[in-house]
Amino acid sequence: MTDHERLSGFLQDHGIQPSAQRVAIARFVLHTDRHPTADEVLAEVRRDFPMVSRATVYNTIRLFMEKGLLRIHQLEGGVAVCDANTARHHHFIDEDTGEIVDVPWDAVDVGRLDELAGLSVDSWMVVMRGRRRREPPSRD
Amino acid sequence: MTDHERLSGFLQDHGIQPSAQRVAIARFVLHTDRHPTADEVLAEVRRDFPMVSRATVYNTIRLFMEKGLLRIHQLEGGVAVCDANTARHHHFIDEDTGEIVDVPWDAVDVGRLDELAGLSVDSWMVVMRGRRRREPPSRD
DNA sequence: TTCCAGTTTTAGACATATTCTAAAATCAAA
DNA sequence: TTTGATTTTAGAATATGTCTAAAACTGGAA
Ligand SMILES: [Mn+2]
Ligand SMILES: [Mn+2]
Ligand SMILES: [Zn+2]
Ligand SMILES: [Zn+2]
Numbered sequence: 001m002t003d004h005e006r007l008s009g010f011l012q013d014h015g016i017q018p019s020a021q022r023v024a025i026a027r028f029v030l031h032t033d034r035h036p037t038a039d040e041v042l043a044e045v046r047r048d049f050p051m052v053s054r055a056t057v058y059n060t061i062r063l064f065m066e067k068g069l070l071r072i073h074q075l076e077g078g079v080a081v082c083d084a085n086t087a088r089h090h091h092f093i094d095e096d097t098g099e100i101v102d103v104p105w106d107a108v109d110v111g112r113l114d115e116l117a118g119l120s121v122d123s124w125m126v127v128m129r130g131r132r133r134r135e136p137p138s139r140d
Numbered sequence: 141m142t143d144h145e146r147l148s149g150f151l152q153d154h155g156i157q158p159s160a161q162r163v164a165i166a167r168f169v170l171h172t173d174r175h176p177t178a179d180e181v182l183a184e185v186r187r188d189f190p191m192v193s194r195a196t197v198y199n200t201i202r203l204f205m206e207k208g209l210l211r212i213h214q215l216e217g218g219v220a221v222c223d224a225n226t227a228r229h230h231h232f233i234d235e236d237t238g239e240i241v242d243v244p245w246d247a248v249d250v251g252r253l254d255e256l257a258g259l260s261v262d263s264w265m266v267v268m269r270g271r272r273r274r275e276p277p278s279r280d
Numbered sequence: 281t282t283c284c285a286g287t288t289t290t291a292g293a294c295a296t297a298t299t300c301t302a303a304a305a306t307c308a309a310a
Numbered sequence: 311t312t313t314g315a316t317t318t319t320a321g322a323a324t325a326t327g328t329c330t331a332a333a334a335c336t337g338g339a340a
Contacts, residue, residue: 019306019317038298053319058298076214078326079297092259107256110266111249119232119241122270126250130262159288159335178327193290198327218297219326 003027014067024049025060030069035081035100075100075127090126103128143167154207164189165200170209175221175240215240215267230266243268 007026008018016022028044029036036044042057061082064070071083075093081100090103103126113121147166148158156162168184169176176184182197201222204210211223215231221240230243243266253261 017307017316021318039296051319055299055320056318059318074214074216074218078214078218078220080218092256092261095262101259103256103259108253109249109251111251113248113266113268116232116243116247116268118273119243119268120270120273121232121268122235124266124268126253126264126266128253128256128259128261128264130260133258133260157287157336161289179325191290195291195328196289199289 014069016063016067016069021045021049021052021056022060022063024052025057026064026069029061029064029082030084032084033102035073035075035083037079037081041082088123088125090128092128092130094132095129096131099132101132154209156203156207161185161189161192161196162200162203164192165197166204166209169201169204169222170224172224173242175213175215175223177219177221181222228263228265230268232268232270234272235269236271239272241272 004023007023007030011018011022011026024045025041029041038054038057038061041061042052042054045052045057061070061072065072068086069084071086072080073083073091074080075091077098085102088105090105090108092101092103093099094101108126110124110126113124144163147163147170150170151158151162151166164185165181169181178194178197178201181201182192182194185192185197201210201212205212208226209224211226212220213223213231214220216233217238225242228245230245230248232241232243233239234241248266250264250266253264
């Protein structure tokens with residue numbers, strides 16, 4: 001079974017009529033741990049599929065979001081980014097590079113959100129800022 | 141002492157040359173617990189000062205930010221909002237109204253940010269989403 | 281006071297991100 | 311094959327924010 005066939009079936013399983021454009025976009029945006037902007041998706045998809053239009057990329061990203069295949073965040077800079085990680089998690093933003101890094105849900109403790117008077121909290125996320133740290137050399 | 145004189149001195153104390161426009165913008169944006177967008181600031185300031193320009197509002201908001209009088213957040217919807225609360229705090233977004241509500245720093249526990257491998261966290265904020273809850277009637 | 285150099289404001293152009301429109305292309309089903 | 315619905319497309323439109331260069335203003339020096 002080809003990669004295209006597998007992705008095609010995956011889209012169908014989620015109620016999305018597959019098309020060549022949608023499969024090409026899915027291949028890039030649903031299998032990355034980066035957080036690409038629509039323009040980055042467009043540029044990447046055009047490498048293999050040069051005639052794809054900007055409108056299709058925006059339409060398809062929104063469709064994938066509506067079908068629950070990705071999330072869209074506005075974390076900074078007036079640009080929306082796609083997030084293929086649909087499980088709950090937190091985000092770290094490298095202030096030098098702008099890179100957005102996923103932080104596992106269980107790696108951070110958040111408490112007492114149920115005690116906020118007058119606010120019914122349905123979901124939450126910790127947004128951290130800082131710099132990536134060089135790992136200290138491991139002495140195995 | 142008039143309100144204008146007080147604000148004027150406040151701006152001077154922070155290294156900002158006061159002008160009629162800057163005082164009018166400061167009056168609205170530095171004394172609110174809402175989180176207005178630049179366009180909301182423009183509309184509000186124009187009620188008293190109809191000839192103020194959009195460029196001046198953007199320039200002044202940025203100047204106030206550079207001088208530490210407010211912060212700017214990108215919380216959702218591709219619009220930047222002004223935050224006159226410069227102390228550390230968290231944010232709750234009402235998903236029905238879009239309203240942004242400040243949550244005191246000490247009302248939420250956040251832990252283990254220092255244990256994230258490879259990430260040096262300088263600052264963080266919890267972004268919560270949900271609905272405002274009607275207060276239950278207090279039986280005093 | 282008047283003058284002047286620096287600062288501030290302004291309208292509008294420009295830039296960027298996203299959505300909308302309406303026609304063309306494609307597709308699925310009969 | 312026909313056909314009606316869906317999808318894609320180029321480009322226009324909209325939304326948010328920045329830049330430019332000229333005009334207006336300001337605070338001291340003369
Ligand atoms: Mn804040
Ligand atoms: Mn935008
Ligand atoms: Zn993520
Ligand atoms: Zn706030």
